[in-house]
Amino acid sequence: MERGIQYLRELAVLEVIYNDPENAQSPTDPDEVQCTQPMWRKFLQSAPPTYANSLAVMSWKEGNGQTVDELAVQLRQYEGSLSSSLRACVSAVEELSREFQQFKVDMSSSPPVQARIAAIGIMGVCIGSG
Numbered sequence: 001m002e003r004g005i006q007y008l009r010e011l012a013v014l015e016v017i018y019n020d021p022e023n024a025q026s027p028t029d030p031d032e033v034q035c036t037q038p039m040w041r042k043f044l045q046s047a048p049p050t051y052a053n054s055l056a057v058m059s060w061k062e063g064n065g066q067t068v069d070e071l072a073v074q075l076r077q078y079e080g081s082l083s084s085s086l087r088a089c090v091s092a093v094e095e096l097s098r099e100f101q102q103f104k105v106d107m108s109s110s111p112p113v114q115a116r117i118a119a120i121g122i123m124g125v126c127i128g129s130g
Contacts, residue, residue, distance in 0.1 A: 001051070001075055001076065001078075001079040004043060004046065004047050004051070004075065005071075005072045005075055005076075007042075007043060007046050008035070008039065008043050008068055008071065008072065009030050009031065009068055009072075010030075011039045011042055011043065012030035012031070012033035012035075012039070012068045013030045015030075015033045015036070015039070016028060016029075016030055016033060027067075030068060031067060031068050031069035031072070032067050032068070032069065033067060033068050034065055034066065034067055034068075035066055035067065035068055035071050043055075044056055054078075054082075055075075055078070
């Protein structure tokens with residue numbers, strides 16, 4: 001994500017360079033540049049598919065006034081929420097794995113179930129044909 005934020009800042013530098021120098025309200029700090037829709041589109045196109053698909057869902061509001069710095073904070077929060085979700089998924093898989101291992105141990109220490117199932121199946125065939 002940090003590489004993406006760096007790219008967004010590089011796009012902001014271009015905005016600073018090509019802004020009207022006569023405009024005193026134009027920011028000179030790339031972090032203070034308002035992110036435009038073309039900048040956001042370029043950012044999304046440069047992102048890995050795992051991020052780009054999720055970030056593309058974020059609605060773009062023209063004139064929302066979000067600066068590059070504000071977007072960087074949001075992107076880091078988004079990455080943090082993905083990381084915590086991933087940790088939760090890994091924990092759930094680990095728990096399922098432990099339960100499965102315990103199930104295997106329980107099954108190996110109990111009497112053979114397959115023999116009983118086979119016997120019941122044979123009995124059903126014999127009863128049904130008789």
